[in-house]
Amino acid sequence: MTRPPLPPFTPETARLKVRAAEDAWNTRDPHRVALxxxxxxxxxxxxxxxxxxxAIVDFLTRKWATEHEYRLIKELWAFTDNRIAVRFAYEWHDDDAQWFRAHGNENWLFDSQGLMVERHASINDVRIAANERKFLWDRDGARPAGHPGLSDIGL
Incomplete structure (x- = not known):
């Protein structure tokens, strides 16, 4: 099984890989993401x-059972032949309707088939009020093409 774009990455293919990951995670479908x-x-x-x-499917299933109305934006930070670094933020609320924005960084390593063999994520959560939310697209889909990215929003 291959998962294009494949390494070695170029600026364009690295950006495509990051956006594909963002779009998959925004489905909140653990099985799709795990592929x-x-x-x-x-x-x-x-x-x-x-x-x-x-283990990934189990983890994501439990994650999205508690992180309601999850919406994520990823941004390419750096890349080499088979590695990509991203920064990201996502918003969600808990069962008590408390909103959070999680900020983080990920380092990814890919095999020759374009599958991620390592993912290292550092993440911090910040409580926010509902009126501080910035990720406001329809929760059942990918971030719309015209929605600003992290740098555009100032995050």
């Missing part, structure tokens, strides 16, 4: 360490 990772993909997500697609 971007190798069968034995290794993750560090905050203080959690995961290995393999089944």
């Amino acid at each position: 971007a990772y190798s069968e034995d993909s290794a993750w560090r997500n905050r203080d959690r360490f995961l290995t393999g697609r089944a």
Whole structure:
């Protein structure tokens, strides 16, 4: 199975890879998201360490059961032949309707098939009021093409 764009990355293909990841995560479909990772993909997500697609699906299923109305924006930070670094932010609310904006960085390593074999994520949550939200598109879809990115919003 291949997952284009494939390494070695160019500025354009790295941006496409980042946007494809953002779009997949915004579906909140753990099975769809997991297909971007190798069968034995290794993750560090905050203080959690995961290995393999089944663990990724389980993690994301639990994540999106508690992070309601999740919306994410990723932005390319840097890349090399088979590595991409992104910064991101996402907004969500808990069961008590408290909104949060999570800010983070990810480092990705890809195999020759374009599957992510490593994902290292550092993430911090900030409480926000509902009127401070900036990610306001329809929650059942990808960020619209005309919606500003992180730098445009000032995040």
